[in-house]
Amino acid sequence: MILTSREMKALEERAFADGITAEALMEEAGRKIAETVRQFYPFPGKCIVVFGKGHNGGDALVAARHLAEAGWTLEWKPAFPEDKWAPLTRQNWEVVRDIATGPDGRHCILSRPGPQPVIILDGLLGIGAGGALRPPILDATREINRLRATSNARVFAIDLPTGLDSETGAADPDTVIADYTLTISFAKQPLLADAAARFVGRLAVLPLEELSKRASGGNPDGVATAEELQSTLPRRNFDMHKGQCGRVGIVAGSRGFVGAAIMSAEACVRAGAGLITLFATENIYLIVVSAIGPEVMVKPVQSYLEVLEAKTDVLAIGPGLGSGHASEVRQIIEQAPQPMVVDADALNILSDSIHLLDRCAGPRLLTPHPGEMARLDPKSKDRSRRETVEAFTTRWPHTLLLKGSRTLIGQRDHPFSYNTTGSPGMATGGMGDILTGVCAALAGQGLSLYDAARVGAWLCGRAAELAVTVGDESEESLTPTLLFRYLGRAFQDLRAGKG
């Protein structure tokens, strides 16, 4: 469920009327903020606490207390003098100050050798924000952005990045650029505005028990968190065999673009498919077999139409395919009864004959990036991402995964689902080929295309962020095939409802 900030405040009021205290909610919020920070950065480092006078600042102080107890060094940057703080904010300061402040005004109980993470908590403004940023908050947001730009500090915004309008999601020019936004209780509408993605970053929703119980109404759209998706991934029975994990056929690759085919097929292997066949035309067959992992069967074909005769449960079509086999591709999209992931060049071929989507013999998951989407639907350039997905799924009976830094998934009669995971390190050619293989593997294991899309996007984003947080990669060094090293951990986190 996604709430407006106004609905969120009304929900809090209902809880207060039932005797739940703001103090108790803040305590739970602060504890969960610290837990989430530690999921991304399990080893303690330095935390710079930038806080305002309201309860958003109070959340930051409670979180800081828990981080201090876990060994983090704290540095304080209050935006206002103490006499301006809300009573609960001050109360939490008194608790944390005694625990966490040494004689030099900084807390230090642990120093580890080697580089330590430096994080900034943005506890300046939350849903109490209104109007353009004003000093001294404005000076503080500029300082956070300066620190982020000039150091390796990672910014965690509490509830909303300060400067994002809490109703519309419009961004003040000095809005905090967060790497992570940890939003309290429910996802808020403004965080999902198209223009907000670059300020919000990786999104995590921290449910508060007493508020979850009382929630009603709201927008039925969802944000895909591990907790939400956990139950969609089936557990395997001990006696399961490869035939039950999905026979996936992949139609991909052409001269100059065999890498796309290889990455899709290997991603399919790493995401659990039972038997993977890559169909390769004679002109690329030898290149493909010499480069691909031994788990993938490579079948030489004269014509891709042979795919229609092969025994498969799921198909994926498009990565690196080029435009040379357009007629065969159209026939496969139309005639194959199996569920199919349609990506890349297959989407470009489809955009010339979009009405074919009315006649498909099986369900289709289309995974365009915004450029491919504009070819499928030229009007999408003038629409918001949500409007684009809505227009497509209203017209066509298929699933759409619209890529981007806030990947959005839709299907008729299903809630729109915003992905939460990811890293700017994913801005590299080939990430989409991995996603195609992962989604096809999940569909092979019995997930509907809608769930395969939601889980696939979550897993790929989670693997990428693990590589740059707990792994040794940076946003620059991350490559698509490096995701394989972290996919296993991403699956484990999904099953644990973590992240």
Ligand SMILES: NC(=O)C1=CN([C@@H]2O[C@H](COP(=O)(O)OP(=O)(O)OC[C@H]3O[C@@H](n4cnc5c(N)ncnc54)[C@H](O)[C@@H]3O)[C@@H](O)[C@H]2O)[C@@H](O)CC1
């Ligand atoms: N109320 C509750 O029960 C809970 C609230 N929580 C936290 O409390 C937050 C809301 O707290 P508050 O209502 O105290 O509000 P905030 O902490 O968001 O800040 C409001 C204060 O900032 C000032 N302000 C507003 N807009 C400004 C602007 N554009 N420039 C400069 N100053 C501005 C206002 O004068 C006001 O004093 C939530 O976002 C969440 O982080 C959580 O602790 C969970 C429970």
Ligand SMILES: [K+]
């Ligand atoms: K904030």
